[in-house]
Amino acid sequence: MTESIPLTWEEVARVYGRKIYNFAYRLTGNQADASDLVQEVLLRVKKGLASYQPGSFEGWLWRITRNAFLDEVRRKNRRPTSPLPEEIDRWDAATSPAADVEYERVTLGEDIQKALLELPLEFREAVVLCDVMGLSYEQIATAIAAPVGTVRSRIHRGRKLLRELLT
Amino acid sequence: MSHPSMLISAYLDGELSRDEVGRLLDHLAGCGRCAAELEATQHVRTAVRSLPMMELPGGIVSEADPVVVPLRRNRGFLVGAAAATAAVVIAVAAFLTPAPTPVTVSDLNSRFGARVSLDPAFGPAKVVVPEIVEVGG
Structure with a gap:
């Protein structure tokens, strides 16, 4: 199945930025890591768009996102990390x-x-x-x-x- | 008794073939354990799907590529800079080029008239014989 694909990196960022962030947030569990992951994904998308072969664009995009996430997990596993701050707002x-x-x-x-x-x-x-x-x-x-x-x-x-x- | 529990999630997601749906429903009709698993799986599926979609924090997209985003914004500046550079080059060239010397019609005739008159493409050369006037006698 061929999907219409965004033509530019800016369009990918505008159309999918929020979805990438939500995927990243649910994988990482915190805003800082999710934000870093979105930036990394968008950079990879920018580099990869020229060689993108028409097909499942979202499948391609989420593969980039999960690969970026897995790379980050591997990188963190190679060095000690400090505990992440709790960023979910508390309610009274x-x-x-x-x-x-x-x-x-x-x-x-x-x-x-x-x-x-x-x-x-x-x-x-x-x-x-x-x-x-x-x-x-x-x-x-x-x-x-x-x-x-x-x-x-x-x-x-x-x-x-x-x-x-x-x- | 074999329990097709692996089909339960796919059933809830609408990802089973018609045959598989029939097989699962037949089984569920007589298996309380799988019926309970279906219900529990549905609860957890609904709970995860109820997680709110969060807004993208500001600044992420522009920070993702600090080079490209400003470059697009400054594209007009680059065009203007190129035009200004071209204008300077033209002005300097005009300044360094020597001013043309004045040319009279007789200069042109003497330089190009002869060339034209000798060019076979323009027909036989026109020879002007000055009238000889004897002076004195």
Whole structure:
């Protein structure tokens, strides 16, 4: 299937920047690393656009993103790191009933994010690509360079682990 | 009894073939364990999908390529600089070129008239014989 592709790097940044950031945030769990990852991805996109072969543009884009993420993980594993600051805003639960509801929502979001970060990388990326980015199994297969059957298995096993982590 | 639990997520995502859907539904009708797993998987799937889409923090895109973005903005400046450079070169060349000396019609005739008259393409040379006037006698 051929998709229309953005013609310029600026258009990729404008159209996909927010999606790349959300993918990056759910993979890394913090704003600073996610921002760095977006910049790295956009630079790789800029370099790679000239040689891009028409096909699944999003599959290509998410493959670049996950590869940049994996490279960063490998780089960090080679050197000691300091603990990352907690960047999710805290809510004062006692202010109002509406704040209570919002607090529950934010807390649930934090719990899910923490559980996502505890998943093995191959399960985390499959679940995020499916449930956060909304990709089809075929697009995910392109992004992670694996057969659709592997995608199916990783998503299910990832959700099963999440379920155990959240209970 | 074999439990096709690996089909459950794909079923929720609409990624099963028709045959697989039929097989799973047949199984679910008689298996409480897989029915419970379907429900639990649906909950976690919904929870992850309810995570909010966050805004892109400001400045990320321009910082991603500090060279290219300003370059695009300054493209007009580069064109202007090129035009100014060309203007300076022309002015200097004009200054260094010697001023032309005045030319009269008789100069042109003497230089080019003869050449034209000798050029066979313009027909036989026109020879003007001055009238001889005897002076005295």
